Amino acid sequence: MSNMSVPKAPRIWQLAERRYRLVGSKCLKCGRLFVGLRKVCPQCKSTEFEYVELSRRGKIYSYTVIRAPPMEREKYGPYIMAIVELDDGCRLTAEIVDCSSEEIDIGTEVEATFRKIGEESESGIIYYACKFRPVVKGV
Amino acid sequence: MRGDVAVIGVGMTKFDEHWNKQLRDLFVEAALEALDDARVDLKDVKAMFIGNMGSGMWVEQEHLGPLLADYLGIPGVPSLKVESACASSGMAFRLGFMSVAAGLHDIVLVGGVEKMSDVTTGESTHHLATAADREWEAFYGVTFPGLFALIARRHMKQYGTTREQLAKVAVKNHKHGSYNPKAQYQRAISIDDVLNSPLVADPLRLLDSSPISDGAAAVIIARSDIARRFTDTPVYVLGSGTATDTIALHDRDDITILRSVVLAAKEAYSMAKVEPEDVNLAEVHDCFTIAEILAYEDLGFVKKGEGGRLIDEGMTELGGKIPVNPSGGLKAKGHPVGATGIAQVVEVTLQLRNEAGKRQVSNAEIGLTHNIGGSGASCVVHILGRSRR
Numbered sequence: 001m002s003n004m005s006v007p008k009a010p011r012i013w014q015l016a017e018r019r020y021r022l023v024g025s026k027c028l029k030c031g032r033l034f035v036g037l038r039k040v041c042p043q044c045k046s047t048e049f050e051y052v053e054l055s056r057r058g059k060i061y062s063y064t065v066i067r068a069p070p071m072e073r074e075k076y077g078p079y080i081m082a083i084v085e086l087d088d089g090c091r092l093t094a095e096i097v098d099c100s101s102e103e104i105d106i107g108t109e110v111e112a113t114f115r116k117i118g119e120e121s122e123s124g125i126i127y128y129a130c131k132f133r134p135v136v137k138g139v
Numbered sequence: 140m141r142g143d144v145a146v147i148g149v150g151m152t153k154f155d156e157h158w159n160k161q162l163r164d165l166f167v168e169a170a171l172e173a174l175d176d177a178r179v180d181l182k183d184v185k186a187m188f189i190g191n192m193g194s195g196m197w198v199e200q201e202h203l204g205p206l207l208a209d210y211l212g213i214p215g216v217p218s219l220k221v222e223s224a225c226a227s228s229g230m231a232f233r234l235g236f237m238s239v240a241a242g243l244h245d246i247v248l249v250g251g252v253e254k255m256s257d258v259t260t261g262e263s264t265h266h267l268a269t270a271a272d273r274e275w276e277a278f279y280g281v282t283f284p285g286l287f288a289l290i291a292r293r294h295m296k297q298y299g300t301t302r303e304q305l306a307k308v309a310v311k312n313h314k315h316g317s318y319n320p321k322a323q324y325q326r327a328i329s330i331d332d333v334l335n336s337p338l339v340a341d342p343l344r345l346l347d348s349s350p351i352s353d354g355a356a357a358v359i360i361a362r363s364d365i366a367r368r369f370t371d372t373p374v375y376v377l378g379s380g381t382a383t384d385t386i387a388l389h390d391r392d393d394i395t396i397l398r399s400v401v402l403a404a405k406e407a408y409s410m411a412k413v414e415p416e417d418v419n420l421a422e423v424h425d426c427f428t429i430a431e432i433l434a435y436e437d438l439g440f441v442k443k444g445e446g447g448r449l450i451d452e453g454m455t456e457l458g459g460k461i462p463v464n465p466s467g468g469l470k471a472k473g474h475p476v477g478a479t480g481i482a483q484v485v486e487v488t489l490q491l492r493n494e495a496g497k498r499q500v501s502n503a504e505i506g507l508t509h510n511i512g513g514s515g516a517s518c519v520v521h522i523l524g525r526s527r528r
Contacts, residue, residue, distance in 0.1 A: 062292045062293045094279055
């Protein structure tokens with residue numbers, strides 16, 4: 001099987017800090033937050049940004065269970081994917097872990113947790129980034 | 140621009156799993172059929188635009204422009220591949236239209252082609268997901284069915300759209316597909332069939348999803364003032380619109396609205412000087428059942444949130460007020476992604492020429508095509524008419 005489109009190490013390293021620490025971009029003019037680094041705001045066209053750590057807690061905006069995964073994740077399926085709306089208003093796409101799909105719904109409170117996403121090959125580098133898990137009340 | 144360009148010939152392969160044909164074979168088959176239909180000689184083709192999403196990934200062949208001109212026997216002719224994910228050939232049609240309307244070329248071949256069945260389903264799923272945001276969506280494991288499932292769940296939550304309403308879209312399109320000899324699936328299915336099919340990305344099931352397909356489609360377009368030299372039934376391009384939206388679904392304020400569709404439709408309606416209620420039939424991009432519900436709303440056939448009601452009332456079936464996807468749509472006709480946009484133009488042209496056989500929409504004067512890329516990050520809409528108006 002061809003492995004040509006799986007991300008390669010240099011590309012992964014470029015994004016490591018943003019993914020490990022959930023660094024996003026805050027538009028200094030309109031205040032809108034985005035995952036990753038931006039230089040121009042699609043909302044107000046400002047080029048003034050600061051790079052900030054995004055909130056690590058939020059709520060599920062929508063979710064699904066991936067039962068037909070892409071080739072690089074076939075051994076992980078089925079798994080839950082969601083759009084999470086963070087407490088600071090930023091939305092991002094993430095896997096929901098440590099629960100079954102029956103235990104969550106739109107609105108379920110979740111928090112970031114640092115996890116393995118995948119690996120390049122048996123001898124290649126391992127990818128890490130944030131997934132989210134339901135907040136356990138009273139802990 | 141309105142009415143300055145006409146479709147004078149159409150062709151397409153059957154959409155199917157073509158185990159014994161290559162990408163170039165499929166394209167040439169569709170192109171020769173279109174040339175024959177238009178009664179245009181190869182030497183009169185002045186340019187080619189080819190929609191294709193991912194030949195570099197699926198068959199490890201890029202540079203399709205010259206490859207396909209060469210294999211069509213016209214090396215030397217300007218020929219360009221156009222990519223906009225699943226909207227690639229709708230966009231190619233737009234570029235062909237622009238080149239003829241601008242006076243650059245008088246006769247142009249616009250095609251679309253995809254060869255998807257040479258790889259595993261997991262590989263195809265991976266390749267399709269490159270149309271999402273690779274770094275911030277696909278990397279984490281979301282797939283295309285997954286993105287549309289996220290939309291479906293919000294639509295159900297916000298507007299009360301039901302699982303059965305989604306199923307009815309697939310049932311309708313399979314019924315239509317049973318009348319189309321070029322459809323991949325020419326058999327009817329029931330609501331229970333859909334609801335009992337395996338889950339792909341909850342709440343979407345296998346029979347909510349368009350298949351993985353091989354196929355090609357082609358049309359010949361020409362300046363309207365010379366169109367009648369070739370055909371008695373030119374079909375005119377009345378309106379053309381295209382737009383984009385954020386690449387990532389999570390960056391949109393409300394994921395139940397595909398803003399690219401709203402903007403592209405506005406441009407196309409405005410150029411054509413028609414309203415949504417003037418449209419007699421539409422070929423829309425039902426990659427998943429929820430996508431057809433969104434199309435009803437974002438194209439202005441009903442208000443936002445009322446798409447489910449439209450399918451319940453049977454308005455979009457053959458014989459209804461506005462038949463949608465008489466070809467069977469992506470669901471039943473098949474979805475070789477780069478060929479879909481031109482296949483939609485082929486169907487609307489046949490309908491407006493009154494040549495659609497058992498699936499003919501009666502008294503069709505104006506037809507619309509709606510082709511989206513990714514989770515709606517790009518959209519192209521065309522409005523075609525029997526008369527130049």
